[in-house]
Every structure is written in C-alpha cells, then in structure tokens.
Amino acid sequence: MATERQLPPIGEEIHLPGLSAQPLLVAVFTTIALLGVTIDTPVFFIIGIVGLLITLYAWIRDAVAEFKALPDHHDHGHDDHGHEEPATEGASLTKADPAPEH
Numbered sequence: 001m002a003t004e005r006q007l008p009p010i011g012e013e014i015h016l017p018g019l020s021a022q023p024l025l026v027a028v029f030t031t032i033a034l035l036g037v038t039i040d041t042p043v044f045f046i047i048g049i050v051g052l053l054i055t056l057y058a059w060i061r062d063a064v065a066e067f068k069a070l071p072d073h074h075d076h077g078h079d080d081h082g083h084e085e086p087a088t089e090g091a092s093l094t095k096a097d098p099a100p101e102h
Contacts, residue, residue: 017066022059029055 033048035041 017063020059020062022055022062025055026052026059 036045
C-alpha cells in the first residue's frame, strides 16, 4: 500500500537554496591564494585571487537572481521603502502612542 505525501499547510513556504559548488570553490581558491602567499609563489596567489573573485561574482549574481525570483506577496507591515505603514483602526497601542486618559 503506497502512502500519499502530505502537503504543507497553506501559507508561506520555507525557501531553501539549491545545491551549489560555489562555497567549496571559494574555500579552494582562498586556500590556493593563501598557499601562494605562504610559499611565496605569485602564480598561485594570482590564480587563487582571480578564481576567488570570479566565484564570488557568480555566487552574488545567483543569490540576487534567486532573491528577485521570490514571490512579491510578502507583507510584514512595511511599505515598499521599508517604512512602517500607519496603524489601522483598532490596532493595538505601541510605545510611541500616547496612553489613553481615564
């Protein structure tokens, strides 16, 4: 008897990035650059730095593209410019609001 996969509840899904070799490549190129410095081999240093910069550029480019691909429906009480939206009628008082008089 096959079991059916349970669907997550309706709402916001957790976003996990896909697999990537970029963190490993950053470590490898950093190691090569540091080896070039410690054994005084400029060729290793140059290869390490160039590879590191290319990998970091690709990693940042991919992260920005992935961020832009996220859905726009996230609403956490802020407008498009990061400012808080005014409280709606019936909203609870915050510390900045004056206390009601009795």
